[in-house]
Amino acid sequence: xxxxxxxxxxxxxxxxxxxxxxxxxxxxxxxxxxxxVSVMEVSHRGRDFMAMAEETEQDLRALMGIPDxxxxxxxxxxxxxxxAQLAMNLAGPEDRADYVVTGHWSQKAVQEAMPYVNARVAxxxxxxxxxxxxxxxxxxxxxxYLHFTPNETIHGTEFHHLPxxxxxxxxxxxxxxxxxRPLDVSKFGMIYAGAQKNIGPSGLVLLxxxxxxxxxxxxxxxxxxxxxxxxxxxxxxxxxNTWGWYLAGLTFQWIAAQGGLEAIGARNQAKAxxxxxxxxxxxxxxxxxxxxxxxxxxxxxxxxxxxxxxxTFLQASAEAGLMALKGHRALGGMRASIYNAMPMQGVQxxxxxxxxxxxxxx
Amino acid sequence: xxxxxxxxxxxxxxxxxxxxxxxxxxxxxxxxxxxxVSVMEVSHRGRDFMAMAEETEQDLRALMGIPDxxxxxxxxxxxxxxxAQLAMNLAGPEDRADYVVTGHWSQKAVQEAMPYVNARVAxxxxxxxxxxxxxxxxxxxxxxYLHFTPNETIHGTEFHHLPxxxxxxxxxxxxxxxxxRPLDVSKFGMIYAGAQKNIGPSGLVLLxxxxxxxxxxxxxxxxxxxxxxxxxxxxxxxxxNTWGWYLAGLTFQWIAAQGGLEAIGARNQAKAxxxxxxxxxxxxxxxxxxxxxxxxxxxxxxxxxxxxxxxTFLQASAEAGLMALKGHRALGGMRASIYNAMPMQGVQxxxxxxxxxxxxxx
Numbered sequence: 001x002x003x004x005x006x007x008x009x010x011x012x013x014x015x016x017x018x019x020x021x022x023x024x025x026x027x028x029x030x031x032x033x034x035x036x037v038s039v040m041e042v043s044h045r046g047r048d049f050m051a052m053a054e055e056t057e058q059d060l061r062a063l064m065g066i067p068d069x070x071x072x073x074x075x076x077x078x079x080x081x082x083x084a085q086l087a088m089n090l091a092g093p094e095d096r097a098d099y100v101v102t103g104h105w106s107q108k109a110v111q112e113a114m115p116y117v118n119a120r121v122a123x124x125x126x127x128x129x130x131x132x133x134x135x136x137x138x139x140x141x142x143x144x145y146l147h148f149t150p151n152e153t154i155h156g157t158e159f160h161h162l163p164x165x166x167x168x169x170x171x172x173x174x175x176x177x178x179x180x181r182p183l184d185v186s187k188f189g190m191i192y193a194g195a196q197k198n199i200g201p202s203g204l205v206l207l208x209x210x211x212x213x214x215x216x217x218x219x220x221x222x223x224x225x226x227x228x229x230x231x232x233x234x235x236x237x238x239x240x241n242t243w244g245w246y247l248a249g250l251t252f253q254w255i256a257a258q259g260g261l262e263a264i265g266a267r268n269q270a271k272a273x274x275x276x277x278x279x280x281x282x283x284x285x286x287x288x289x290x291x292x293x294x295x296x297x298x299x300x301x302x303x304x305x306x307x308x309x310x311x312t313f314l315q316a317s318a319e320a321g322l323m324a325l326k327g328h329r330a331l332g333g334m335r336a337s338i339y340n341a342m343p344m345q346g347v348q349x350x351x352x353x354x355x356x357x358x359x360x361x362x
Numbered sequence: 363x364x365x366x367x368x369x370x371x372x373x374x375x376x377x378x379x380x381x382x383x384x385x386x387x388x389x390x391x392x393x394x395x396x397x398x399v400s401v402m403e404v405s406h407r408g409r410d411f412m413a414m415a416e417e418t419e420q421d422l423r424a425l426m427g428i429p430d431x432x433x434x435x436x437x438x439x440x441x442x443x444x445x446a447q448l449a450m451n452l453a454g455p456e457d458r459a460d461y462v463v464t465g466h467w468s469q470k471a472v473q474e475a476m477p478y479v480n481a482r483v484a485x486x487x488x489x490x491x492x493x494x495x496x497x498x499x500x501x502x503x504x505x506x507y508l509h510f511t512p513n514e515t516i517h518g519t520e521f522h523h524l525p526x527x528x529x530x531x532x533x534x535x536x537x538x539x540x541x542x543r544p545l546d547v548s549k550f551g552m553i554y555a556g557a558q559k560n561i562g563p564s565g566l567v568l569l570x571x572x573x574x575x576x577x578x579x580x581x582x583x584x585x586x587x588x589x590x591x592x593x594x595x596x597x598x599x600x601x602x603n604t605w606g607w608y609l610a611g612l613t614f615q616w617i618a619a620q621g622g623l624e625a626i627g628a629r630n631q632a633k634a635x636x637x638x639x640x641x642x643x644x645x646x647x648x649x650x651x652x653x654x655x656x657x658x659x660x661x662x663x664x665x666x667x668x669x670x671x672x673x674t675f676l677q678a679s680a681e682a683g684l685m686a687l688k689g690h691r692a693l694g695g696m697r698a699s700i701y702n703a704m705p706m707q708g709v710q711x712x713x714x715x716x717x718x719x720x721x722x723x724x
Contacts, residue, residue: 041379077586
C-alpha cells in the first residue's frame with residue numbers, strides 16, 4: 001500500500017496519532033487477534049474484547065501510577081458532557097463548587113456546570129487576556145470541588161504547579177495535556193480527558209476518579225449519567241466506543257515503548273523549548289505573548305509581525321508539508337499543537353520553515 | 363495482506379460491518395482523501411471533514427426519504443443515554459409520556475426516562491413473556507410523546523405496523539432495525555439508533571427529529587444535553603465521534619450500492635423467512651416461540667429441543683465458521699442476528715449447519 005509522504009500534522013484535535021499505532025490498526029483492521037473479524041465487529045462483553053479492555057486499563061495504571069483507590073472509566077460524550085456530568089455526580093443541588101478560569105475551556109466548564117451546582121469563579125486571568133495562570137487564590141473550604149484546566153488548548157497556557165486546594169478535591173480537565181509528563185495522580189480528586197489529543201480518536205473520554213467521590217449522592221438522575229453505575233459495570237453499563245478504547249490501548253503501549261512518561265515528558269519539554277526559542281529569537285517576526293512561566297508545552301500560539309502575511313504563511317507551510325497551523329478563530333494568528341505523537345523532527349521542520357519564511361518576508 | 367477466511371458473524375452488536383466498508387476503511391486509514399493523514403487525525407471543523415459530514419447526511423436523507431422538516435444529528439452516548447436525554451428534551455418536568463413495553467430495551471427506556479418525565483406504560487406484553495407486540499392500546503392524548511421499540515434485540519420481536527398515536531408524536535428506538543427496510547419517516551416525531559448494528563461502529567448515535575420538537579422548552583439543563591443546540595451547530599457543538607461518522611457514511615454509500623432500502627428490505631425479508639422456515643421445519647429440534655406476526659427480521663432467537671446440546675452446538679458452529687450464536691444470558695439458547703451486512707449466503711450456511719447438526723444429534 002503506497003501513500004504520499006506523511007505531513008507534519010499540528011492539528012489541535014482531533015490530532016495526529018502515532019504512526020506505529022495507525023499502522024497496527026490498519027494491519028489488523030480485518031482480523032483482530034485472530035478472530036477473523038474487525039475489533040469493531042465483536043461484542044464488548046465477549047472474551048477477546050474484555051481481555052483487551054482490562055489490559056488497556058492496567059497499562060494506563062502502570063504508565064500513570066494510578067493508585068488502587070482510583071477508578072478508571074472509558075466513557076462517551078467528550079469533556080464537554082462531563083463539564084455537566086461531573087457537577088451532577090460530585091455535587092448535590094445545593095452545593096457550591098469553585099472554578100479557576102484561565103481561558104475558553106475553563107469558562108465552558110463553569111457554564112455547563114451551572115444548572116447543577118452553585119459554581120463560583122475562585123480565580124480568573126481574564127483581566128490579563130488569559131496570558132497567565134493564577135498563582136494565589138482562596139478556595140471555599142465548603143466547595144464540593146475545585147475545578148481547573150491544566151492546559152488551555154486555545155489560549156496556550158499551562159499550569160506548571162498544582163493549585164492549592166486543601167481538603168477540597170481537585171478536579172482537572174486534562175484533555176490536552178494528559179500523559180504528556182509524569183503526574184502525581186494522588187493529588188487529584190478526579191482527572192478527565194477527551195481522547196482526541198494524547199489518547200486516541202474522538203468519541204472517547206477517560207476519567208480517573210478517587211473512589212470516595214463515587215459514593216457522593218449527587219442528585220436524582222438517570223443511571224446512565226451516574227459514574228458509580230459505570231464503575232460497577234467496568235465502563236460497560238452500555239456499549240462503549242470499542243474502536244476508541246482499542247486505539248487508546250495501542251497508544252498506551254506506544255507510550256510505554258517510548259520510555260514511559262519520563263521520556264515523553266523530557267521530549268515534550270525539549271520540543272516546546274526549541275519552538276519558543278525560535279519564536280523569541282525571531283527578532284519580533286514571530287511573537288507569543290503568554291507569561292513565560294505559564295506557556296503551554298502542548299499548544300503554541302504565535303503571531304506574525306504583520307497579519308497581512310498570514311495567508312501566505314499558511315499556504316507556504318502547507319506546501320512544505322506542515323499541516324493545520326491556522327490559529328483558533330477566537331485568537332487568529334497561528335497555533336502549533338505538538339502533542340505526544342509529534343516528534344522533535346516535526347518541530348524542527350516547523351522551526352526551519354519559520355526561519356526561512358522570516359528571511360524571505362522580513 | 364492475508365487473513366483467515368472471514369467467519370459469518372451473527373453478533374447482536376457491535377455487529378458485522380459490510381466487508382466492502384471495512385476494506386475501504388483499511389485502504390484509506392493512513393491517507394484519507396489525499397490529506398496524507400487518517401480521517402481520525404483531521405479537525406472536525408476542517409474543510410475535508412465538514413464536506414464528508416454533509417455528504418453523509420445527504421446520503422442518509424436520500425436513502426430514507428427524510429423530509430426537510432426533520433433534523434439529522436450524529437451524537438454520542440448510545441441509545442441508552444438518549445433514553446434519558448429525549449425525555450429531558452421532549453418533555454417538561456411536569457409532563458407525562460407514554461411507553462410501549464415489549465422487552466428488555468423498552469423497559470430500560472422507561473427506567474432511564476423516569477427521573478425526567480411522568481412515564482406511564484401504555485401497553486405491555488410482559489404477561490405473555492414478551493412473545494408478541496401489542497396491537498391495541500389507548501394513548502394519553504396529553505402525553506408529550508409515545509415511545510416504542512420497533513425491534514427488541516434480545517426478545518426477537520418486531521413491530522410490522524406502527525402504533526396509532528393520533529397527535530401524540532411517536533418516538534422510536536430503532537437501534538436494531540433502522541435502515542433495514544423502507545420507512546415513512548413522516549409518521550414519526552423522533553427516530554434514534556445506536557450505530558453498532560446497521561450503521562457503523564459503537565460510540566455513535568443517530569437522531570432524526572421533527573423540527574417542531576426541537577423547539578420544546580424541556581427544562582434547565584446543560585447546553586450539551588440540548589438537542590436544539592446540537593442542531594444549531596450541525597452536531598459539532600463539541601467534537602463528534604469522527605471515525606464513527608466516517609464509517610456511517612461509507613455504510614450509507616454501501617446500502618445505496620446494494621439498491622437502497624427496497625432491495626435491502628427484500629433481502630432481509632428473504633433471509634428471515636428462510637431461517638424461520640428452517641426452525642419451524644425442524645420437527646421440533648429447533649424452536650422459536652415468538653408470535654409469527656411479531657417475529658423480528660433482525661434477531662432470531664431459537665432453542666434446541668435439548669439444552670444439554672447447547673455447548674456442543676456452539677462449539678461445532680464456531681468450528682464451522684459461524685460466530686457469536688450464543689443467546690443473550692437473559693434468555694439462554696441461541697440467537698442469530700442477521701442485520702444488513704449479513705448476506706443470504708451466511709444465513710444459508712447457518713441453515714445448512716443447523717440441518718446437519720439436527721441429523722447428527724436428532
